[in-house]
Amino acid sequence: MTVNILKHSLVxxxxxxRAKSILDEGTFRELLDPFAEIESPHLEGQGIVPQSDDGVVIAKGKISEQEALVISIEASFQGGGIGEVSGAKIAGALELALQDNINGNQVFPVLLFDTGGVRLQEANYGLLSIAEIGSAIVALRNYVPVVGLIPGKIGAFGGMSITAGLCSTLIMTKEGRIGLNGPEVIEQEAGIEELDSQDRQRIWKTIGGEQRVATGMAERLVEDDISSIKDAIQNALATGNNVLPRSRQVEQFCHLLSAVDPKEDINPYDVRKSWNRIVEGEKFIRKNSSDLPVEGEDGRGLTWFKALTGIKEAAQREIPSVLCADQKTGDVNTRFIAVVPDSNSKYPRSRNGEIGLEQGWIIAKYIHEAIEEDKNREKRAIVAIVDVPSQAYGYKEELLGLHQACAAAVDAYATARMAGHPVISLIVGNAISGAFLSHGMQANRLLAFNDDSVNVHVMSKQSAARITRRTIAELEEATKKVPAMAYDVQSFSRLGALHELIEGVDFDQPDQKDINLVMDKVNEAIYDAKNSNRDIANRLKSPEAVGGGRTASIKVREKLKELW
Amino acid sequence: METLTYEFPASKTLSRQAHVGVVGSGDLEILLEPSSEARTKIIIRTGSQGFEKTWEAVLSRFFTQHDFAANIKINDFGATPGVVSLRLAQALEVSQHDSQHIKA
Known part of the structure; x- marks a missing residue:
């Protein structure tokens, strides 16, 4: 019962x-409703009771008499986690909306976020889905604004915070929160000195709606009141695509990073003040003096960056941990990008090759630079050399919007791919979670080394075990039943997203023959990408995907299409 | 997780299907579809094992008081007997009214 008669809570x-209340009265039509009973096929086997709609509501209807698609996530079911079915419902609906918009029938997508991110029990299915959702949003933004709403109570975390970071307009309540790593995850990964997840006041001051709107990471702050929220959505739709999306505001956010010193304590108000100065036109220039060039910090990423570019000492351009060089792959101009460790980084949480704030924005910068330079000429290929252990887990990272930095990288790779750059991802080491989403997952083609030290996953085994309340032994048992939960690259390849597994190469100390072989594979993938569509739907059409790896993802899309 | 099934005799028919609840902590989801057979069949999937007796008691009490023929699916996430009865009553109410879904 509503106590305050003036307000109707959406939260x-x-x-x-929620979906119903946003749409014009009487226009709500649900696709794949509970009675369609398309539930997750992966949960029962793990002893978890599924929900008939897998926690996602897809509704068509009207907003201010315009055709709309509302996607609403149910936080009460598995924390709003994205699994294969729920992820395919979101991606599939957005893909259909994109098709309508391409055909000249305007459909406005609105996403209601209330999610912890990837559902750990379906791990890599969530990861693949979130990449597909991101790709669809970036494509949709060319036609219509994509509106995101974070009403609370959970907020938007994990991979879905990156998704929210791609929206044209983000509307939040004070109660809503957005961040790549939730407070509990940070406390777990980085210790209670980094962040006390029980300190509610500090958390909301850091990642809550008010702070996010005040620092350019969301556009509108609204009361938890249905009519105010509807007004804000209508307003966002009316504004259209006149504003540069947040995930493209590379320059401004690079200024923000330069404006603060991560070696000092940074409080939320300082960030607001700096952001205001940037909005007013002030520029902050990065001081490079504290960073030393990469020296002797070998790792797969650096080894293969050097091998493929032929560069012995990579010249530093922006930061030592993001390497970028242009080189020919066979006869194709190619930009290679690698993220490598930098033990001198002023961000201690991203010294081991993690994707942190600087890495996300600088990747975006390098890619947009290539897009801009090649605007009126042959588009060079872009090769992401992937060896990323994770995203950076830290308080300052969240305060300064790590999810937005990741969204910028996702946006850049997806934009390059859609502009006609063949984008290839070469997985030489670890490809984990938000780091992989940002650096690699938007490629036309994914290549991976067939090697035990290549892992593809959403979270470390220790953390995943703790969060799903299993022992590591139980977790490993579960991964045998669900290949999407496994860590090894062979299991990942069974999901059908990989273009090729590369074998017969010395992965750690390649000689010229090895390098030539990998170069040929990359070159072949570039040509394959050049001659096919610019989306990533090929991942659902591979023999592995069709033969069982993505059964539910494909079925959900077919059913949605019938009902659309 | 375990699956339980129950059946009760029924005579009255319902007009429409109903969906209530959510598979969230301490709650459950009910999908109710009218049946033309003279019985109500209930399939329960529950994350809490070993409560067959409790389910039986809660359901027989409910279906002694309410007579309707339906196929019911329950996805349970540890709902207490009180919540189960309430959600069943809610599902019944929805299936007799004009709206398919009801506020959580």
Whole structure:
């Protein structure tokens, strides 16, 4: 019962009624409703009771008499986690909306986020889905604004915070939160000195709606009141695509990073003040003096960057941990980008090759630079050399919007691919979680080394075990039943997203023959990408995907199309 | 996780299907579809094992008081007997009214 007769809370509603309340009265039409009973096929085997809609409501209807698609996530079911079915519902619906918009029938997508990110029990399915969702949003933004709403109570975390970071307009309540790593995850990964996840006041001051709107990471702050929220959505739709999306504001956010010193304590108000100065036109220039060039910090990423570019000492351009060089791959101009460790980084949480704030924005910068330079000529290929252990887990990272830095990288890779740059991802080491989403997952073609030290996953085994309340032994048992939960690259390849597994090469100390072989594979992938579509739907069409790796992802899309 | 099934005799028919609840902590989801057979069949999937007796008691009490023929699916996430009865009553109410879904 509503106590305050002047307000109608949206937060208090379930996902279905949230969607209903945003649409014009009587226009709500649900696709794949509970009675369609397309539930997750992966949960029962793990002893978890599925939900008939897998926690996502897809609704068509009207907003201010315009065709709209509302996607609403149910936080009460598995923390709003994205699994294969829920992920395919979101991606599939956005893909259909994109098709309509391409055909000249305007459909406005609105996403209601209330999610912890990837559902750990379906791990890599969530990862693949979130990449597909991101790709669809970037494509949709060329036609219509994509509006995101974070009403609370969970907020938007994990890979889905990156998704929210791609939206044209993000509307939040004070209660809503957005961040790549949730407070509990940071406490777990980085210790309680980094962040006390029980300190609610500090958390909301850091990642809550008010702070995010004040620092350029969301556009509108609204009361938890249905009519105010509807107004804000209508307003965002009316504004259209006149504003540069947040995930493209590379320059401004690089200024923000330069404006603060991560070696000092940074409080949320300082960030607001710096952001205001940037909005008013002030520029902050990065001081490079504290960073030394990469020296002797070998790792797969650096080894293969050097091998493929022929560069012995990579010249530093922006930061030592993001390497970028242009080189020919066979006869094709290619930009190679690698993220490598930098033990001198002023961000201690991203010294081991993690994707942190600087890495995300600088990757975006290098890619947009290539897009801009090649605007009126042959588009060079872009090769992401992937060896990323994780995203950076830290308080300052979240305060300064790590999810937005990741969204910028996702946006850049997806934009390059859609502009006609063949984008290839070469997985030489680890490809984990938000780091992989940002650096690698938007490629036309994914290549990976067939090697035991190549891992593809969403979270370290220790953390995943703790969060799903299993022992590591139980977790490993579960991964045998669900290949999407396994860590090894062979299991990942069974999901059908890989173009090729590369074998017969010395992965750690390659000689010229090895390098030539990998170069040929990359070159072949570039040509394959050049001659096919610019989306990533090929991942659903591979023999592995069709033969069982992505059964539910494909079925959900077919059913959605029938009902659309 | 375990699956339980129950059946009760029924005579009255319902007009429409109903969906209530969510598979969230302490709650459950009910999918109710009218049946033309003279019985109500219930399939329960629950994450809490070893409560067959409790389910039986809660359900027989409910279906002694309410007579309707339906196929019911329950996805349970540790709902207490009180919540189960409430959600069942809610599902019944929805299936007799004009709206398919009801506020959580």
């Amino acid at each position: 208090e509603l379930d996902a279905r009624n």
